[in-house]
Amino acid sequence: MMTASEHEIVAKVYAAKAASDAADALIRQYMGFIRSEAMRASGKYKGENEDEISIAMFAFYEAVINYEKGRGAFLPYAARAIRNRIIDYYRKEKRHEHVDSLHAFISGEDNTELLDILPDQKNQMEAYEIREASQKEILEFEKQLAAFGISFSDVADNCPRQKRTFAACRKVLDYARGNQELLERFVLSGRLPVNELSQGSGTDKKIMERHRKYLVAILLAFTNGYEIIRGHLCQIGKGKGGDRP
Amino acid sequence: MKYLIMETHPAYAVLLDENGRFLKAANLNYHVGETVQDIIELKSLDKQARRPLIRQVMAMAAAAACFCLVFFGYYQPNYMAYGTIFIRINPEVEMTVSRTERVLELDGRNADGDQLISGYDYSGKSREIVTRDLIQRAMEMGYLSNGDSVSISIDSSDAEWKQNEEEGVRTQMEEEYGTQVVIYIGKEVQEDQTNVEEPIQIVIPVVPESPGNAASEASEAQTPSESQTPLETDKADGGDSGYDDEHGDSGYGGEDGDSDDRGEDPDDEENDPDDEDSDSDDEENDSDDEDSDSDDDSDED
Numbered sequence: 001m002m003t004a005s006e007h008e009i010v011a012k013v014y015a016a017k018a019a020s021d022a023a024d025a026l027i028r029q030y031m032g033f034i035r036s037e038a039m040r041a042s043g044k045y046k047g048e049n050e051d052e053i054s055i056a057m058f059a060f061y062e063a064v065i066n067y068e069k070g071r072g073a074f075l076p077y078a079a080r081a082i083r084n085r086i087i088d089y090y091r092k093e094k095r096h097e098h099v100d101s102l103h104a105f106i107s108g109e110d111n112t113e114l115l116d117i118l119p120d121q122k123n124q125m126e127a128y129e130i131r132e133a134s135q136k137e138i139l140e141f142e143k144q145l146a147a148f149g150i151s152f153s154d155v156a157d158n159c160p161r162q163k164r165t166f167a168a169c170r171k172v173l174d175y176a177r178g179n180q181e182l183l184e185r186f187v188l189s190g191r192l193p194v195n196e197l198s199q200g201s202g203t204d205k206k207i208m209e210r211h212r213k214y215l216v217a218i219l220l221a222f223t224n225g226y227e228i229i230r231g232h233l234c235q236i237g238k239g240k241g242g243d244r245p
Numbered sequence: 246m247k248y249l250i251m252e253t254h255p256a257y258a259v260l261l262d263e264n265g266r267f268l269k270a271a272n273l274n275y276h277v278g279e280t281v282q283d284i285i286e287l288k289s290l291d292k293q294a295r296r297p298l299i300r301q302v303m304a305m306a307a308a309a310a311c312f313c314l315v316f317f318g319y320y321q322p323n324y325m326a327y328g329t330i331f332i333r334i335n336p337e338v339e340m341t342v343s344r345t346e347r348v349l350e351l352d353g354r355n356a357d358g359d360q361l362i363s364g365y366d367y368s369g370k371s372r373e374i375v376t377r378d379l380i381q382r383a384m385e386m387g388y389l390s391n392g393d394s395v396s397i398s399i400d401s402s403d404a405e406w407k408q409n410e411e412e413g414v415r416t417q418m419e420e421e422y423g424t425q426v427v428i429y430i431g432k433e434v435q436e437d438q439t440n441v442e443e444p445i446q447i448v449i450p451v452v453p454e455s456p457g458n459a460a461s462e463a464s465e466a467q468t469p470s471e472s473q474t475p476l477e478t479d480k481a482d483g484g485d486s487g488y489d490d491e492h493g494d495s496g497y498g499g500e501d502g503d504s505d506d507r508g509e510d511p512d513d514e515e516n517d518p519d520d521e522d523s524d525s526d527d528e529e530n531d532s533d534d535e536d537s538d539s540d541d542d543s544d545e546d
Contacts (some may be wrong), residue, residue, distance in 0.1 A: 020254065027256045051273060058271035058285060061256035066290045089285070135278030152252035152259040156267040161289075166266070173265065201545055220266050232249045232280075233265050 008018050009074050016064045020153040037079050039085040059085035134228040150213045158213040168203045175201040250279045328401030336361040336381045346372040394427040
């Protein structure tokens with residue numbers, strides 16, 4: 001498996017860039033490589049480095065996304081990406097070094113962790129229920145998006161990254177939100193009323209076309225039924241957004 | 246900032262932030278529906294779009310620099326015509342050379358010249374070698390024999406280079422043929438050198454094919470038809486050869502002893518020709534070389 005020619009690997013990497021299924025498959029195939037690179041970078045052994053492996057997998061995925069043919073062989077490139085990510089992670093962790101772990105043992109007492117004697121800040125049950133509810137909602141949302149032929153991964157890839165583009169899309173969304181009739185029409189027809197939105201918001205049609213998937217997703221979220229998601233998107237509608245609170 | 250987990254994959258998760266951005270981040274054991282705060286966000290190289298352009302420009306610049314280096318450092322000095330050397334024995338040959346004295350082109354300027362260079366491969370050879378080879382060939386083919394003259398003129402827009410070349414040709418010719426032929430590095434324009442601006446004329450006098458000399462110098466060259474073709478020279482030469490026969494032998498007999506004279510002769514001639522060739526020749530009628538010399542010159546004129 002690891003002896004696959006560079007050519008095949010690169011072909012797979014390019015397939016993985018295009019489709020998230022292919023990316024997941026590629027990562028599964030190279031799990032051994034990822035694990036060994038994570039171990040090499042962290043100096044830890046199996047069992048005690050869950051986080052590191054998660055980060056290594058993520059770094060591998062990132063390498064897949066960012067890889068270009070001109071950058072040399074893929075696997076060394078990915079190995080470097082993994083090492084860098086893990087080093088970054090350790091650096092970040094170091095900043096929190098002075099914070100005691102919740103799992104630290106309390107001095108003088110055996111087998112009693114700090115976590116055990118702290119009062120529960122949240123009601124575990126309640127938190128679990130909220131999570132269940134939002135999960136249900138998200139799955140529903142996902143299904144509705146799938147009807148448009150869109151997955152969350154697509155939306156993430158399609159999300160505007162530049163501030164100006166993001167602001168332009170925001171204008172479209174703000175306009176649409178104030179126009180319930182338009183939203184209903186959109187859900188029923190399944191088509192984005194580009195012309196109307198463009199006229200109403202003053203955003204260029206090209207930008208809307210380019211970020212169609214993203215706009216569809218957010219507009220869907222504004223339709224009925226997605227209370228939790230809408231609640232999460234509290235920043236939208238609070239006037240000008242885009243900056244972190 | 247809080248993030249809502251929308252979708253999880255083995256290697257990453259899709260999150261929704263409070264501003265309505267969807268993004269990908271490391272999946273640190275997340276579950277759909279969870280809300281998290283610290284994330285490791287995907288860094289996609291958007292600056293890529295800019296970098297290749299810079300890189301392309303750099304690559305172009307590097308390629309151009311390499312090209313310039315090769316062109317000015319190697320190609321130009323070696324493969325670009327820098328000057329022409331015109332050799333006139335009887336056959337007339339024009340050599341186009343690069344600055345590094347590499348012969349780029351070889352042209353016969355008359356029928357004999359064409360014959361002289363036909364079948365000769367000059368590619369990659371230096372001016373020095375080609376000149377030597379051509380004179381050797383001329384001797385073998387009977388165009389050139391002892392006492393004859395060779396005139397060489399050099400033309401180039403670079404005066405300094407031209408002077409150096411002249412000097413180089415002169416020393417080379419003197420070293421190799423100083424005792425056998427008379428060399429003129431011509432400064433006067435010869436009649437048929439139309440496109441050469443400031444030619445230098447070297448006349449190397451050669452004793453025409455007198456039976457005695459020819460036998461020693463050139464073995465096969467004796468075909469009379471060949472020797473008759475070059476201009477009217479041959480008629481006069483024919484006369485000379487008779488003359489040479491008588492004295493020539495004796496002259497050559499004493500060659501070893503007379504080496505001093507021979508050493509002097511060419512010098513005299515080189516100094517003189519600028520003024521008048523015939524004069525010098527007349528004065529030194531004693532030696533065979535001189536006689537033939539005068540003949541050649543008169544023929545040329």
